Amino acid sequence: xxxxxxxxxxxxxxxxxxxxxxxxxxxxxxxxxxxxxxxxxxxxxxxxxxxxxxxxxxxxxxxxxxxxxxxxxxxxxxxxxxxxxxxxxxxxxxxxxxxxxxxxxxxxxxxxxxxxxxxxxxxxxxxxxxxxxxxxxxxxxxxxxxxxxxxxxxxxxxxxxxxxxxxxxxxxxxxxxxxxxxxxxxxxxxxxxxxxxxxxxxxxxxxxxxxxxxxxxxxxxxxxxxxxxxxxxxxxxxxxxxxxxxxxxxxxxxxxxxxxxxxxxxxxxxxxxxxxxxxxxxxxxxxxxxxxxxxxxxxxxxxxxxxxxxxxxxxxxxxxxxxxxxxxxxxxxxxxxxxxxxxxxxxxxxxxxxxxxxxxxxxxxxxxxxxxxxxxxxxxxxxxxxxxxxxxxxxxxxxxxxxxxxxxxxxxxxxxxxxxxxxxxxxxxxxxxxxxxxxxxxxxxxxxxxxxxxxxxxxxxxxxxxxxxxxxxxxxxxx
Amino acid sequence: xxxxxxxxxxxxxxxxxxxxxxxxxxxxxxxxxxxxxxxxxxxxxxxxxxxxxxxxxxxxxxxxxxxxxxxxxxxxxxxxxxxxxxxxxxxxxxxxxxxxxxxxxxxxxxxxxxxxxxxxxxxxxxxxxxxxxxxxxxxxxxxxxxxxxxxxxxxxxxxxxxxxxxxxxxxxxxxxxxxxxxxxxxxxxxxxxxxxxxxxxxxxxxxxxxxxxxxxxxxxxxxxxxxxxxxxxxxxxxxxxxxxxxxxxxxxxxxxxxxxxxxxxxxxxxxxxxxxxxxxxxxxxxxxxxxxxxxxxxxxxxxxxxxxxxxxxxxxxxxxxxxxxxxxxxxxxxxxxxxxxxxxxx
Numbered sequence: 001x002x003x004x005x006x007x008x009x010x011x012x013x014x015x016x017x018x019x020x021x022x023x024x025x026x027x028x029x030x031x032x033x034x035x036x037x038x039x040x041x042x043x044x045x046x047x048x049x050x051x052x053x054x055x056x057x058x059x060x061x062x063x064x065x066x067x068x069x070x071x072x073x074x075x076x077x078x079x080x081x082x083x084x085x086x087x088x089x090x091x092x093x094x095x096x097x098x099x100x101x102x103x104x105x106x107x108x109x110x111x112x113x114x115x116x117x118x119x120x121x122x123x124x125x126x127x128x129x130x131x132x133x134x135x136x137x138x139x140x141x142x143x144x145x146x147x148x149x150x151x152x153x154x155x156x157x158x159x160x161x162x163x164x165x166x167x168x169x170x171x172x173x174x175x176x177x178x179x180x181x182x183x184x185x186x187x188x189x190x191x192x193x194x195x196x197x198x199x200x201x202x203x204x205x206x207x208x209x210x211x212x213x214x215x216x217x218x219x220x221x222x223x224x225x226x227x228x229x230x231x232x233x234x235x236x237x238x239x240x241x242x243x244x245x246x247x248x249x250x251x252x253x254x255x256x257x258x259x260x261x262x263x264x265x266x267x268x269x270x271x272x273x274x275x276x277x278x279x280x281x282x283x284x285x286x287x288x289x290x291x292x293x294x295x296x297x298x299x300x301x302x303x304x305x306x307x308x309x310x311x312x313x314x315x316x317x318x319x320x321x322x323x324x325x326x327x328x329x330x331x332x333x334x335x336x337x338x339x340x341x342x343x344x345x346x347x348x349x350x351x352x353x354x355x356x357x358x359x360x361x362x363x364x365x366x367x368x369x370x371x372x373x374x375x376x377x378x379x380x381x382x383x384x385x386x387x388x389x390x391x392x393x394x395x396x397x398x399x400x401x402x403x404x405x406x407x408x409x410x411x412x413x414x415x416x417x418x419x420x421x422x423x424x425x426x427x428x429x430x431x432x433x434x435x436x437x438x439x440x441x442x443x444x445x446x447x448x449x450x451x452x453x454x455x456x457x458x459x460x461x462x463x464x465x466x467x468x469x470x471x472x473x474x475x476x477x478x479x
Numbered sequence: 480x481x482x483x484x485x486x487x488x489x490x491x492x493x494x495x496x497x498x499x500x501x502x503x504x505x506x507x508x509x510x511x512x513x514x515x516x517x518x519x520x521x522x523x524x525x526x527x528x529x530x531x532x533x534x535x536x537x538x539x540x541x542x543x544x545x546x547x548x549x550x551x552x553x554x555x556x557x558x559x560x561x562x563x564x565x566x567x568x569x570x571x572x573x574x575x576x577x578x579x580x581x582x583x584x585x586x587x588x589x590x591x592x593x594x595x596x597x598x599x600x601x602x603x604x605x606x607x608x609x610x611x612x613x614x615x616x617x618x619x620x621x622x623x624x625x626x627x628x629x630x631x632x633x634x635x636x637x638x639x640x641x642x643x644x645x646x647x648x649x650x651x652x653x654x655x656x657x658x659x660x661x662x663x664x665x666x667x668x669x670x671x672x673x674x675x676x677x678x679x680x681x682x683x684x685x686x687x688x689x690x691x692x693x694x695x696x697x698x699x700x701x702x703x704x705x706x707x708x709x710x711x712x713x714x715x716x717x718x719x720x721x722x723x724x725x726x727x728x729x730x731x732x733x734x735x736x737x738x739x740x741x742x743x744x745x746x747x748x749x750x751x752x753x754x755x756x757x758x759x760x761x762x763x764x765x766x767x768x769x770x771x772x773x774x775x776x777x778x779x780x781x782x783x784x785x786x787x788x789x790x791x792x793x794x795x796x797x798x799x800x801x802x803x804x805x806x807x808x809x810x811x812x813x814x815x816x817x818x819x820x821x822x823x824x825x
Contacts, residue, residue, distance in 0.1 A: 045655060071605030198653055213654075409607070410588050411626025413654070417573070418581075 046074045047414055048404075049202055049212040051182055051225055053079025055098070055156060056376030056393035057218030058163040062111040063401040065170035069409045075174045076210070077167070078202070080181040086161035089120045095244040095353050096156040097271060097279045099258070099387030101478040104394040105152060108159075112169070116162035117154055123272050124149035128258045129341060130460075132445070133311075134453045135318035136326070137460040140338045141474055151387070151478065153258075153271045153279065159390075181205040185215070185228045188371060200371050200415075214415040215372050216400070221362055223378030229369050235362035235381070238442065240266050241289040242359055242384055245280045246350035247304065252276050259343040260385070261308055262445035267385045268307050270343050278344070280304060281384055289356045300354070301346050308343050317450055322457045333465045359383055361439055363432070367424040371415030375400060380431050386438045388477065392431055395479065399426055430479070554703070555639050555667050556695040562743065563619065567642035570620025571650055576741050579733075580622050580689065583717075587688055588626045591715050595632075595684055598713055606631025614682040614707060616668050617690035621647030621661070625654070627686070628661035635682075641665040672703035682707050688717040691756070692749045701760055714760075721750035 048064060050057050061077040064070055100108070100122075108114040126149060131138030143150060167174060186201035199211040217225025226233065247270065249255070255272035266283035273279050282292070282304070292300060362381035367374045376393035400423050407419040444456050463469055569575045595608055602609040609631035615624045618636030620643050628634045628651070638644055644665040651657045664671075672679060685704050694700055704714050719729050726747050733739045751759075 047656075068604040071603070073605065408605070408629075409592075410585070411592070411629040412584070413625075413629075418585075 044074075044210060045199060046076045046210060046212040048073065048075045048214045048216060049200075049210060050075070050077045050216045050218055051202070052217065052219030052223075052376075052378070053077055053081070053160075053176070053178070054218065054220060054376070055159050055163065055390060056397060057216075058160060058167060059108070059111055059113070059394060059397045060216060060218060060375060060400070061174050061176070062113065062163055062166050062170060063107075063397050064404065065167070065174040066111065067401060067405045067408075069405040071173070073408065073414075076212070077174060077176045078180045078182060078204075079176065079178050081178065083176075083178045084157065084160045084164050086120070086157065089158070092350055092353075093246045093273050093277055093279070094155045094157050095246055095279070095350075095355050097153050097273070098156055098159065098390040099271065100152045100154050100159075100394075101388075101391045102149070102151065103479045104391045107394045107398045108162075110398075111163070111166060113159070113162040113166045116165050117158060120158045120162060122152050122154045122158070123255075123274060124152045125256045125258050125272050126150055127256065128260070129338075129343075130260045130262070131340060132453075132457065132460065133261055133263045133313040134448050135314060135322045135457040136340065137322055137457040137464075138338065138340050139460050139464040139470070141470060143474075150474070151258075153273060155273075156390075180208075182224065185225065187229065187369075212415075213371065213413060214404075217372065217374045217378045218376050219378055221360070221377045221381040223374065225372065226364055226374055226378050229372055231369065231374070232365045233362055234365060235360060237358065237360040238283075238383060239285060240283045240359045240383075241286050241356045243280070243282045243284065243289050243292050243354060243356045245300075245355075246273070246353045247278045247280050247301075247346045248348040248350065249276050249278060250345045250347040253344050255344070257341075257343070258387075259308065263307060264313060264446065264448040267445065268304070269385070269387075270308070271387075277350070278346075280349075282307070283359060283383070283385065286358070293354050293356055297349055301348060304346050309345075313448060315448075315450065315453070318453045318457060321454055322461065325458055325461055329461060329465045338464065361435070363435060367427060368417070368420040370417055373400060373420055373423065379427075380435060382435055382438050383442050385442060386434075386477070388434060388438065391477075391479075392434065395430060396427055399423055434476070553667065553669060554694045554696045554700045556693060559693045560639050563640045564642050566741065567620070567640060567646055570622065570643065570646050577620070577622065579739055580619075583689070584623065584626055587623060587715075587717055588630075590717075591627065591684070591686060592630060594713060594715070598711075599683065602631055608632035611683045612681060613684045613686060614671075616685060616687040616704075617693070618647060618663065619643050621651055621663065623686065623688050624661055624663070625651060625657050628657045631660070633660045634662070636661065636663045637666050637668065637671060638663075639665065639667050668703045668707075669699060672706040679706055680709055682712060683709055684713045684715065686715045688715065689719075691716055691718045691751055692745060694749070697751070697759055716756065718756075719745065719750050721747070721752040721755075725750060 047070075050060050050064075053061075057077060057079070061075065064073075064075050105114055108117065126147075127140060127142040128150060129138060129140045141150065167176060181204065182202055183205050184203040186203070188198045188200060189196055197211065199213055200215045202210045202212065202215065204210070215225065217223050217229075219225055252275045255275050255278060258269070258271050260267055260269040263284070265285055265288060268282040268284075269280070271279045271281065282289075284292070292303060295303065360381060361383065362377075364374055364379045367379045375396040377389065379396065380392055382389050382392070403419050403423040404414055407414060407416070412419060444452065447453075463473075566576055570577055572578075573581045592607060595611060596602070599611060601607065602611075607630050608627065611632045613627055613632045613634045615621075615627065615634055615636040618624045618638050619640070621636055624634050624636035624647065636644075636647060638647075644663045647663050651661050651663070685708055687700070687704070691697060691700065708714065719725050729740075729745055729750075730747050734742045734744060
C-alpha cells in the first residue's frame with residue numbers, strides 16, 4: 001500500500017509537474033503572444049492617421065475610406081472629444097453655422113454625407129446683399145434665375161453628425177478612436193538612416209504609441225501638428241471678436257437672402273436658418289462684443305435692428321458722391337444696379353444662445369512636410385465675413401484625396417514629398433488669393449475715413465453694375 | 480528644411496532645362512554603326528567628331544576610357560558593377576545621385592501598370608497587379624521594385640551588385656506593404672534563366688528599366704528574357720535613345736554641366752536606338768511581336784511646364800524623351816500581328 005501510494009504519488013506528482021510545465025509553457029507562450037500582439041498594437045503601423053475629428057478631419061476620413069485606390073490601406077481618425085451622435089435633430093438651432101458653397105456640397109455629396117444633412121436640417125439661400133453703413137453703396141449676388149441656390153446654411157453640429165454617421169458605414173476601411181488626445185509627435189528623418197524608424201510616431205495620452213506613413217493634421221487653428229513640426233505660420237489677431245446668436249424674426253418670411261452690412265466696427269451678418277429664424281454673426285471690437293453679451297435680450301435685439309437699419313454713419317459727402325456716381329452708372333448701364341432692401345426685423349433671440357469668440361488670420365507657409373500634411377483651419381484661418389472658412393477646408397480634402405489616390409495607384413509611398421507638394425501648390429494657389437481678398441475687405445471696411453469710404457463706395461457700386469465680375473466672384477467663392 | 484527645398488528646386492530647374500530639349504527619337508544618327516561587332520568603327524560625321532573630341536578630353540582628365548560592348552557571353556560589365564557599388568548607399572536619397580531615377584517612376588510605373596492591366600485585366604481595387612509575377616532586372620536599390628510590389632505584384636528584383644541588394648532588402652523590410660511580396664537576389668540574369676532553373680518560364684513580365692545601356696551584351700540579355708518569361712508575357716525596356724541630342728543632353732548636359740547624374744554613369748556608345756532594339760528582339764526567331772512605343776516630345780514637355788510650375792517640373796522632366804518599349808511575346812506560333820505601333824504622346 002505504502003509503495004503503491006508512493007509510486008502513485010510519484011506518478012501523480014510527475015503528472016502535476018508536467019501539467020504545470022505544460023501550462024506554464026502555455027502561459028509563457030500566451031504571454032509572449034500577448035506581448036507580441038500588444039506590441040504590435042502598440043506600434044501598429046497605419047498608412048494614414050488623421051489628427052482631429054472636426055468637420056474637415058472627419059470629411060477627410062470619409063473621403064479616404066471611400067476611395068477605391070486606397071482600398072486595403074489602414075486609416076485611423078483620432079479625435080480628442082466624444083463621438084458626436086445626433087439621434088434626433090434638436091428643436092433649437094445651434095449658434096455655430098457655416099455657409100456651405102455648391103462646390104463643398106458636391107464634395108459632401110461625393111462623400112455620402114450630404115444626404116444625411118438633407119434629412120436632418122439645412123437652409124439653401126438664393127441671394128446675398130452686402131452693403132455699407134457709411135454710404136448707400138450695395139452689392140447683391142444671385143444666380144441668373146433665382147431658382148438656383150447660391151449656397152447653404154448648415155449648422156456645424158449637423159455637418160459633423162452627418163459625417164460621423166457616414167463614417168460608421170465605412171468602419172471596415174476607417175478606424176476611429178475617440179477621446180484620444182495626442183501628447184507627442186516624433187518625426188522621421190527625411191531619408192533612411194540606420195536603425196531609425198522611418199515613420200511618424202504618435203503618442204497618445206493613454207500611453208499608446210502609433211506609427212503612420214502619413215500624418216494629416218486637421219486639428220484646428222491652434223494645430224499641434226503644425227506647431228510640433230515647426231512649420232512657420234503667418235498670423236495675426238484681428239482686434240475683433242465675433243458674437244453669434246440665433247435670432248427669432250418678427251414675422252415669418254421667405255427667408256432666402258443672406259444679409260451682411262459693413263459697420264465701421266465690423267461686419268454684421270444675418271444668415272437664414274428657416275422661415276422664422278436666422279443666425280447672427282456680428283464681428284466687432286472685443287469691448288463692444290462683451291457689452292453685447294451683457295445686454296439684456298430686448299436691448300440686444302434693439303442693437304441688432306439698429307445696426308442693420310440705421311443710417312447714422314452716413315456722411316453727407318459720401319451720400320452725395322454716391323448718388324452722383326450711381327446716376328452716372330445708370331446712364332452707362334441702365335439695366336444693372338439694384339434697389340436696397342432691408343433685412344427682416346428681429347423680435348427675439350434663442351435662449352442662452354449668445355456666444356463670442358476671437359477672430360484672427362493665420363496661414364501656414366508650408367502645408368506639408370515629409371510624411372505630414374495640413375488641411376482645414378490648421379493650414380489657414382480666415383475672417384468669417386466671407387463665409388469661406390469651411391469651404392476652403394473641404395477644398396483641401398478633395399485635393400488631398402485626389403493626390404493620395406493617384407499616388408497609391410502609382411505604387412508610391414503615401415508620405416513621399418513629391419505628390420504632397422502637388423497638393424500644397426494647388427491649394428496655396430487657390431487659398432492665398434481668397435485669404436488676401438478677405439483680409440483686404442476687412443481692412444477696407446474697418447474705417448470711416450472719407451477717402452476710403454469714397455473709394456469703396458465707388459468700387460462697390462461699379463462692381464454691382466458689372467454682372468460679369470459678379471459672376472466671376474461667385475464662381476471663385478463657390479469652388 | 481528650406482535649404483533642402485531650395486536645393487531641390489535648383490536641381491529640378493536643372494532637370495527641367497534638360498527635359499525641355501528632350502531626347503528626340505526622330506533624329507536617328509545613321510552614321511554610327513551600332514552592330515556589336517563594329518562598335519569601334521567610327522565614321523567622320525560631325526557627331527562623331529564631337530564625340531572623339533570629348534573622349535580625348537575625358538581621357539586626358541583621367542576618367543576611364545569609353546567602354547564599348549565587348550563580345551563576351553555575359554551581360555554583366557565589371558566596370559559598371561564597380562561604379563554602382565560605390566553608389567550603393569545613395570539609392571534612397573530622393574535628392575541625391577539617384578534623384579532622376581526617383582522622378583522617373585512617375586513615368587515608368589504607370590506605363591508598366593497600364594500595359595499589364597491591358598494584358599491581364601483589372602486586379603483587385605487597391606492592388607491592381609495582384610497575382611502577377613514580375614522580374615525586375617538590374618533593380619539596384621529597389622526604386623522600381625517597391626512601387627510594383629505595392630501595387631500587389633509578386634516581384635523579384637535581381638542585381639549583380641550585392642551592396643545594392645542589401646540596401647534594397649533593408650528598405651523593403653520596413654514597409655509591411657512591400658515586405659511580403661518583394662524579394663531580392665544578388666544574381667545575374669543568365670544564372671536565373673538557366674534551363675531547369677528557378678527562373679525559367681516563371682514571370683508574367685520582365686522589367687529592364689535603365690539597364691540595357693549598362694550591359695555588356697544585348698543578345699544574351701534578349702535570350703535570357705525569352706527564357707524567363709511565360710508564354711504571352713511582357714517585356715518592358717526603358718532606356719536612352721542613341722542620337723546626337725541624347726549625347727548632348729544625357730552625357731554633356733546631365734553629367735558634365737548640370738550634374739544631375741554622376742559623371743561616367745552613361746556611355747553613349749552603349750545607348751540603343753529603338754530601331755536597333757526592335758531588330759535585336761524581333762530577330763529572336765520572331766518570338767517578340769511588334770512593340771508599342773511611348774514617347775514624349777519637347778512640345779508636350781513645354782506645354783506641361785507652362786501649365787504648372789514648382790515641383791511639377793519633376794514630372795515634366797520624367798516625361799521627356801524616354802523611349803519606353805513594351806514588347807509582347809507572341810504565343811510562339813511565329814505569327815506577327817500588324818505593326819500597331821501606338822505612338823502615344825503623353
